[in-house]
Structures are given as structure tokens and as C-alpha cells.
Amino acid sequence: MIVKMSKQNPEVLAALEALVAPVGGEVRQLSFPFGTFLVALGLENPSLKKIQAMDGVLWARAAGSKPVLAALEQNPERTTVALGRMEVGGEALAVMAGPCSVEDRDQIFTAARFVAAFGATALRGGAYKPRTSPYAFQGLGQPGVELLREAADAANLPVVTEVMEPNDVATMAPFVDCFQIGARNMSNAPLLKAVGRAGKPVLLKRGPSATLAEFVLAAEYILLEGNAQVILCERGIRTYETATRNTLDLNAVPVLKGMTHLPVVVDPSHGTGRREAVIPMSRAAVAAGADGIVVEVHPDPSRARSDGDQSLHLPEFRRLMEDLKPVAEAVGRRLDIPETLPFAANQVPLIRRSAGWGGSR
């Protein structure tokens, strides 16, 4: 049962605890900017009438197979998530950029410095890497996390990085601004709970065969730990198409916006798997209404230890930002690009569009 409170009333808490006690359930008090809730877990088909009649209760309802806390109706004003100098979900677009994996000091410092110079709002990079083959590069682990932190600090950016198991959350937390839950772990309830409790922003990626309804329910697991700082990330779904690594489902953007108050960003790197499609699909994501993008950028993609084919070169990232800005403005958003570069312009030349109109042809 979920109860929305208009004011504190310890009697409601007591009443709920009396209800769950016999079934070994649990009551949680959750305070969000959009309201205070009491959630009684473990009840099946609870009787709501008595609770509904209590003082301070706005409403009480049974919780079942649909999200409640993450549902749009709980916060029609929409949630924004503070990350570094910006609010994800606000007018300005979030651009989380960086290499797939943290590989070495030089690589990550170079990446951080340049993406910051071109307007990225967060540095992303993997230290714990979920890989299909146990023989593939598994990431640098905790030293990689710390290297990422150093590089981000030098560039004045917040850090977004993936966590793969509950046990790592506490160790990583001091170095991380936003925990990423990778696509393969979208349904990993213990991990969702652990990052929920960490009290930091979470970038939750959609599972490769998750429906949008399941996606929002995964976010609900995090909110149920009292953490509403969740950013949803569409990153492509698995279909029969082989021309691309995944099928980027941009329908997800308007549909999620109609389902939930959480911000929605898009990862065109995993969503296409092809470097040349990243810029057009970033533009498309923003035009569809996304609150930002997550994009892989590497100083030398040909030598990347993972995902080189989909990583942008530094000049391509610069071109991406230049191209994205007018699209953002066309849909009433903002993309802030520093006016001056902190290095000679010819270090990362502005490449020309690949053809005709907006690089699209």
C-alpha cells in the first residue's frame, strides 16, 4: 500500500506497521521534493478505507504491477537531477561524454580536457566493464574509478561511471557523482536497491529487451529506497536488424515523457554502434525531446580497448556539439558551449559536415 501524506501523522505510520507486522512486511517513509509517502510492503489486497480516513492522508492505494512513485502524475512539474553545474531535465541539455573504458592516465585526462572544452557537462568512462566474453578487457576496476575522478576534477566535470555489484557501491561512492546501471543490470534488483540507498544520482540504462513499462518499474525500485535522482537512458534495443549494433528506440523519449517525471537521456553510441550515425542520432534524440545525450568519445578510437567502432574522435565530438546547438534551440532547449577554447584551435580542428545539410546527407 502506498500512502501520500499532506502532513506528518505518526498514527498513520503506526497503523501501517500494525498491518505489516503479522506478514513480516515493512513500512518506509519517503520524502521527495514532490511529496512525502509511506509505503507498506508485503501486503496483498490490503483494505485501504481505514487508512484513507486518517488525518494527513491525501490518498492511499494498493501498489501492484505499475509504477507509482515514478509515475508522471506524482510530479507533473517533472524532476530535475543536479549533476555538476547543471540540472538534468532542465532547459539546458546534459552531455555526458568520455571513453567507453578508462584505459590509462593520458587517455582519460585528454578525453576529459577536450570534452569539457567543447561543452560536455559530465565525464563518463567505465572502470568496471560488463563484457560478453570473460577474456575481454574487464576494466581497470577501482584504480580506474580513481583515475576518472582525478581527470574529471582537472576538467571541472562530474563523474558518471558504472557499478556492477552491490558490494562495490560503498567503495566507489566517494569518487563518483552519478552511478550508472548498465543495460544488462537494469533488472538486477539487489543492485538497484544498493544504488538507491547510496543517495547519489543514478543513470539507469534500459535493458536490451526491456519494455518501457519494465524500464520505469526498474526506476521505481530506486525511488522506493528514497532516491528520486534517477535519469533514464534509452540506449537501443535488440532487434533482428544487423546493420546497427542496436535499434535506437527514440519512440521511448516521448512515450517515457508521458509515463514518468524522470529525465530521459539517449545514448546514440550504443544505440547505433556506428560512429557515422552518432551525430545524426544525437540530433534526433534532442529533437524528440531528450534531456541530453550520453556519448562515447576517445582520443584515438582505433586503439580503444572496447567499443572503438562507435566512439567519436575528438573533432567529431566538437562537430557534434556545433550541430546539436541549433537543434536544441529549435526545440526550445539550450546547449552551452564555451566560447573560447583553452588550447590552440588547430589541436582539435572543427571538421566540416560530411555533406550538404546538417551533416545528414
Add this chain to the structure above:
Amino acid sequence: MIVKMSKQNPEVLAALEALVAPVGGEVRQLSFPFGTFLVALGLENPSLKKIQAMDGVLWARAAGSKPVLAALEQNPERTTVALGRMEVGGEALAVMAGPCSVEDRDQIFTAARFVAAFGATALRGGAYKPRTSPYAFQGLGQPGVELLREAADAANLPVVTEVMEPNDVATMAPFVDCFQIGARNMSNAPLLKAVGRAGKPVLLKRGPSATLAEFVLAAEYILLEGNAQVILCERGIRTYETATRNTLDLNAVPVLKGMTHLPVVVDPSHGTGRREAVIPMSRAAVAAGADGIVVEVHPDPSRARSDGDQSLHLPEFRRLMEDLKPVAEAVGRRLDIPETLPFAANQVPLIRRSAGWGGSR
């Protein structure tokens, strides 16, 4: 074997005919704006050397499982298709709008008049309707085609409509500017050949489970009849997701642009199946680099005999065009909207954006 000619040489034709005669093959001469080709069909593993050495032969190659005539390399300048007052694939965007089905005179004339007033470049509407159930409305047939023609003429728009069987091509041709091949018929070779021979533009929709490689090969069937006026239409693919009717695969836009010289448009109506997603996904399509959109608009969607849930109301179509224009410009394209309405503005009021920025939230 496909042979590209730099000039006429009847001896090459004779040589090819000599090759195919023993196997009952066939030689075709095809002239496109981007070159003249001789295609010898029916040869397996032909020896190319002798032909390659002949006068007037630019190159000769075996044709197999990949497109040749539709491949980008044949026309890096890209093909444009004349349709009404515009060139699909040029700087201006194509907007093919109208109801799913032609239902009656009043409906189609109203639709035609208003979509023209707001800037549509073609009138679409179905008279022959492929339906899953034999008990569903199957369209008005040939009288519907003629009604569509009349309505389009009144609005000064070209007509795009679906043809379902080879036998109908000749009957429909005098009334149609562009034949649509529906998604279910993308692989219907006899139909592709028939519209290819009709010598009119073809709007070819991607099959719901067709790969992009298969899609371009379907177009190749049409080009092989000497007709390169083919517009490819991404309209969503079938996936496990149930929140939308189809998964609109906008990756298709940049990937197709890298494969073929043919123009690419997007159908956000079938690609989403949900009216509220049509505007954001139209913006996304254009931002991804599409050459236009195909969109369902109905004077009264609640009474539509097919696809009402995904059809825009007239004011929504007006809003779509207003929203699309700055996105088009942001990617270096153009959307021409008439400056004055031929009726009182309050007949079709400009509805406000659904929220915040560009209607995306």
C-alpha cells in the same frame, strides 16, 4: 552482369545477348540521370574480361546479393524525385499528409484543403487497404482513387496512394502521381516490377521485419525496371515493445543515406501508432536527416475507419508544421509553409505546445 557504359556501343549489347541466349536470360538497357547501364540477367559467374575490354564500357561486374543500381556509389550526388511542385531529396522537406483511408468526399476534400494550407507537399490516402482482418474496411477501391485525385486537384497537390496488386497499376496510373508500396508488400516482386514499369515515382515502405539491406534490394527491383524515382520510407519495425505500434527505427535514416542515393522519408504515424508521439518523432526524423515525412491527418480521427489512434487532428497537423520548421532550418533544410491561410484562422486554431520546450516535455 551489370555494365556501365560511357557511350553507346551496340556491340556490347550484342555480346551480352549472345551470352544470355543459351541460358534463356535477358538483357536490359537502363538510362538514369546518373548513367546508362546494360544488365544481363540469368548469368551465373559470368566471365567479365571480354566485356570489360570493349569500347564504351566503364566497368562490368557480376551482380549478386547486393544492390548495384541503388547503391550510393552510383550517384554520390544523390537522386531527387519530382513530386508535384517539389523535388523529394532536395533542400525542401516533403510532407505527405492525409487520412489513412479515403472515406467520403467531404472527408478527403476537407483533409486536402487544410493540409495544403498548412504546407503539405502531397496528399496521401488509401483506397486499396491491406487489412489484417478480411472483415475490416478494405477501402473504397478505384472510386476512392478517383475521389482522392479530385480532392488533390482542388488543393493543388500531387497524389500518393497504395497499390496492392500488379493488375491495378494500369487502372490507377492516370489518377496517381506516386504509387505507394505498403510495408506488407515490400518483398512482393511482381508488384515491385509492375510499379517499376509504370514509370511514376514510387514510395516504398520498409517491411515490418525487413533489414535495411533487404529494403535497398527491394528498391533495386524497381530500378531494374528502369525507374529510379524511388523514395524509401522508414515506418517502424516490429519488435517486442508493446507501448508503441511499431518501433520507429530512425537509425535507418543515416544508415540508408550511407547505402543508397535514394531519398529517405519517415512515417511517424505507423512508426509510433500514437498520436501524441507523432510530432516529437517527426522532429526527430528531420533532425536525423530525413528528406520528409508521411503523416496521417484526419478531420475527425475519432470517426476514422482505420488508424484513428495515430491520426493527427487538423490543428495538430498545423502545430506539427510550425514545430518542424525551425528543426528543418537547424539542420540546413527548408520547410515551406504558406504565409496566409485561405480560411479564417479560428477554423483551425494553432494549439499550444503540450509543454515547456518544443512540445517535447
Add this chain to the structure above:
Amino acid sequence: MIVKMSKQNPEVLAALEALVAPVGGEVRQLSFPFGTFLVALGLENPSLKKIQAMDGVLWARAAGSKPVLAALEQNPERTTVALGRMEVGGEALAVMAGPCSVEDRDQIFTAARFVAAFGATALRGGAYKPRTSPYAFQGLGQPGVELLREAADAANLPVVTEVMEPNDVATMAPFVDCFQIGARNMSNAPLLKAVGRAGKPVLLKRGPSATLAEFVLAAEYILLEGNAQVILCERGIRTYETATRNTLDLNAVPVLKGMTHLPVVVDPSHGTGRREAVIPMSRAAVAAGADGIVVEVHPDPSRARSDGDQSLHLPEFRRLMEDLKPVAEAVGRRLDIPETLPFAANQVPLIRRSAGWGGSR
């Protein structure tokens, strides 16, 4: 509206015709072994009461998005389809075997002779071939159909072959015992209607992205022409899995058996695309309750002009039949294999199982 009659009553027909006249609809009288029906097409939300009350009317109902004539409830005894010496859907299993394409006289006569000797119940082979690439072998056309007929006659087997367009039905009909509708044409309504009218058995293949509900509705198109001799064929659906050409959906067998009275067969050749999986999946199909299989067999698969990778060699077909027989009996079915071979056994030796138990390991 669909009306089931318990006896003839011309007044019901007249009443229905009066109803459809104003909307340009149509009334059909359909007689099947499981009942006589009047179907009035073109009515939306018809009033049923008056018709229900007429003499000879068992029931009248509105027809919409669900199959009626093909639904199991119309014939719980289930339909069998006479094909050659057997009834498809009866106790004995159907085995439709032969090459993907008819290639030449020697190939098809060899195939026919041997598959007959090992117990096939029909000869299959393609003369009109739907191919993804226009440069691929398109089949021998009508001469191929006639060659197939000759070979089948020599082997005393009925002929199953694909028809691709309505115009070919009449030309092919004298040579064909069962028309196949290929997977790509499952939703081709004009073609479904044309084979429905031809009054011959139809082997209807499931489209590669068709749901089972859509599959039965495609059959309903054929029944609505008065032809209930429809055999449904599961042949694999398109999924993300690349280890196999398609994903054979054997769930379809019990689910279809719960939806429709039509017989259901399975094509493990297209359903797997891999020769080594054909025998195990044929056993699985029969164990799931299929009424037979459709399988590609070629005298020399390495030289096949299409689908060689999934075609069985002749000794493998013999092994298939030997392996299938005990499985058939285990589920209460019968597989009839001639006791003596009409040629020396060493011409087509019985190969040993690939391993251990039933070739499955």
C-alpha cells in the same frame, strides 16, 4: 455479419442482400463440411436481432478483428485436407519433401523418386521463387511447374508449389495439387483471395513477423472464398538470434491447435537454415503435435541454386524418416514408410545417427 444456417432459407439471403445493398456490400454463401454460412461483407455494427430470429438461422454475429470461419469452435472435430493418398491432419503424418527450387529434369526426377521411396507424401519444389535480390535465381517459372508435375507423376506424389501472383493461379492450377503461399505473401490479400477461389488445397506459410492471430486471419481470407482446405505452416520467425536463419516457433503448434481447426505443419528447413538441425527439429515438431513437416531435400545440396545449406542430402532424408517414425508413434501418430526400396539399398545408404541417442547428441 456472419450467419450460420441449420438449413437453407432464401429469405435470409434476401434479407442480408437488402442490408448490404445501400453500402455497396456483398453476401456470400459458403458451404463447408462443418457447416453452411452466409457472410454479409461491408456492414459496420449491423443489427443482428432480426436476422437471428429468422428460420434456419443458428446464429448471427458481427465479424470484426477475429477469425470466425477458421476458429476452432466452428469445427472441434478439426479439418483434414486431402492431398494425394492421404488426409493432412489425420492420424498419418504429412511429409512434403523436395528441393527448394526445381532446377532441371534430372534433379527433380531424382529427388521425387527417392523422397517417394522413403515415405514422403508430397513433392515440393519452387518454380516461382521470391528472392531478396533481383539478381538471384528467380526459378524456372511455368516450365518448372510442368517439370515438377511430370516428376511427381512418375513418383506417384501430389505437387505442392508456390504461387506468387494472382495472375499465375489459372495457368498453374492444372499442374498443381496444392498452392503454397510463401511467408512473404502471407498478408497479400489479393493472392489469398485468388488461391481461395482456385478451390485447391493451400499451404499457407506464416509471415516472418506475423503473430499467430494474424496468421489465422490470413487463413480466414481464404476460407471466406469458400475454401477450407488450408494447411498452416510454421516456418520460423525473425528474431535477433543469428545462429539460425530463423527462430522456429514450435509454441505455434499447440497454440494454433487451440485457435483453429486447420491442420498445422512445420518447416524445419527454413525454420533453422541449418542442415544439422533439421532432423532434431522435425522430431520436435511432431512431438509438439504437428500434422506433418515440409522439408528441403536435394540430390546434391552443394550445387543447389538456392537454400543449399539447409537442404538434406538423400541419405539424411532417409535417416529423418527412420528417426521420425518412433516419435510419431510415441505421440499416437503414424508415419508410413514403404517396406521395400525400389532400388538397391546402397544407392542411398542409411547413415548412422550422428551420436548416442536419437541423433540428438
Add this chain to the structure above:
Amino acid sequence: MIVKMSKQNPEVLAALEALVAPVGGEVRQLSFPFGTFLVALGLENPSLKKIQAMDGVLWARAAGSKPVLAALEQNPERTTVALGRMEVGGEALAVMAGPCSVEDRDQIFTAARFVAAFGATALRGGAYKPRTSPYAFQGLGQPGVELLREAADAANLPVVTEVMEPNDVATMAPFVDCFQIGARNMSNAPLLKAVGRAGKPVLLKRGPSATLAEFVLAAEYILLEGNAQVILCERGIRTYETATRNTLDLNAVPVLKGMTHLPVVVDPSHGTGRREAVIPMSRAAVAAGADGIVVEVHPDPSRARSDGDQSLHLPEFRRLMEDLKPVAEAVGRRLDIPETLPFAANQVPLIRRSAGWGGSR
């Protein structure tokens, strides 16, 4: 680098350790019934020549994106996994049966007693339940594991149950005979490693959108911990089809048998989601060559707290076993059903087949 040894040679180990030391890699010694291996992790493009030349080295090869230890070529005799009184992968079929969730003492003891009486070889039941909604029943947790153990002991069956996070492995291990990795966790590397180290059999379920190649690589993670007691379980993949909960991919059985030496079982309950399809698809699985089935059985499915729609009633489980036995024998396998029931037969009557032949129609 992976090295197969023909005998012990500490110098090889030393040489590998010298190679990995500079890159912070690791060397593992793994002994399986099918050979002893040294695996050096962390090397990219290692030079193999020196190692290959050393005494005791059968071969050395680089490991990359393909399975090595789990590959069929390492053990063409195939691996069997001891579970209770049987060897999974041997001649006798494994039948792991029981409720989706352990709910209470009476439910699990009843289920255990009856499934044992009808021939089940292991008791399955969930105590830690991965659920889409955080408000759904999450299982009894550790008390459920212990209850399951008690019920299994009373019925003389081994226990198979799911583990959801690495931290639970040690707590659960004393009560569990075989750890199940659920479909959502197939790619959860930390969890795979943890169960690998536990040294108990593992039932690894295929992820709902995992390719077979990825599935075997997930098993490789477990083998790389020195544990080859892995049973692969096909349980249906996610497709567009909505008539069933998942699409059971029985192609997986022969294809996996050609890729790996590990035993393969099939879960027709999750693979169909529909009770009436469980018996036919169990038969199909065995006919395809599966080494057993995993099936949900509940004393009262209508009151099940999860997955009631796909759980068999007790008499249906009895019918399943009766139906499966002749199919097993038809493919050279064995299904052992106790000859006498330890209770009055009318407590769980043998229900008749649903129709005609083998219940398939």
C-alpha cells in the same frame, strides 16, 4: 592465453606468471574431467610460441571473443552433471519440477511429495524472486531456501533454487544442491563468478535476448572459476509474439549441442507462459534432444503467488510424465517413473489426454 597440459609442469605456470606480472594479470590452474588447463588472464595478443614449446603443453592459444573451456571440442564425450541420484546429460532425462515460488510449508511439502512420486529428479522453487515490480511478491528469502531443503529431503530430491546476488551464495550453499542463475542475471558477471567458485552445479538460464553465442560465453565465466558443472537452460526468448509469454527457441537445443559439451535442458513453463502448451512443448524439447526439462508445478495454481498461469496442476504433471516417457524412448533416452505411488491413486488421478493423439490435438 589458454594452455592445455598433458601433465604437470611447474615451469609453465612460472612462465605464465612472468608474462602476466607486468600487466597485473592472473594465472589460473583449472582441472576438469576433460583436461587440465592453465589460463593467463590480462594478456593481449600474447606470443604463444615459447609456451607451446614447453614440456607438458598440448597446445596454447589466445582467448578472445569465443568460448574455449565450454566448447564442444574440449569434451566431445560431453559433460554430465551429478544432481541427486542422476547424471544430467546422461541417458536418463532430468525433470526439475516444483512451484515458481516457495510459499509456505504445506505448499512446498505437497509439491515435493507428489512430483517425486511421479518421477521428478529434482525439486525446484524460488525463495529469492527477481520481479519486474518492486511491489510484487519477492519470495520468502533465506527461510524459503531452508523450507525448500526440508521438503526436498522429505521427498529424497536434490534442491535447485535461484540465487540473485553474490553475497547470498555462502548463506544459501549449505541448503542447495544446484544454484540457478535466472534469465535476467545471465550476464551478471559477478554473480557468475560467485556461483562458479561455490563448486556446486549451476543451472544457467538463457537471457531473454541473449544469442546462443553469448549464452555459452556466460557459461565460460563459470568454467573459468574451475566449475564445469553447468547445465544450460533454454527458457524462451523475447519476440514480438504476444500469444505466448516468450518464444521457446528449441533450435537452441541442437545448436547448443553442436557448440558446447554442457548438458542442455528446457523450461517449457517460462518458454510458453501457458499451462496448456507445457506438455506438448516438453515432448518437443525431449524430441529435439534436450537432456531434461524444468517445469513449474503447483498444488493449486489458481492461488500461486507468481506464475500461476503457467504452472501445472499435479494431475497434469503426472500426465506430462506419462506422455514424456514414450517420446524419451523414441529418441533413445530414458525417463524413470516409480512404478507404485506412495498414496492412493485417486488423490492425483491420471487425467486423460486432451484429445486424439498424444494430447497434441
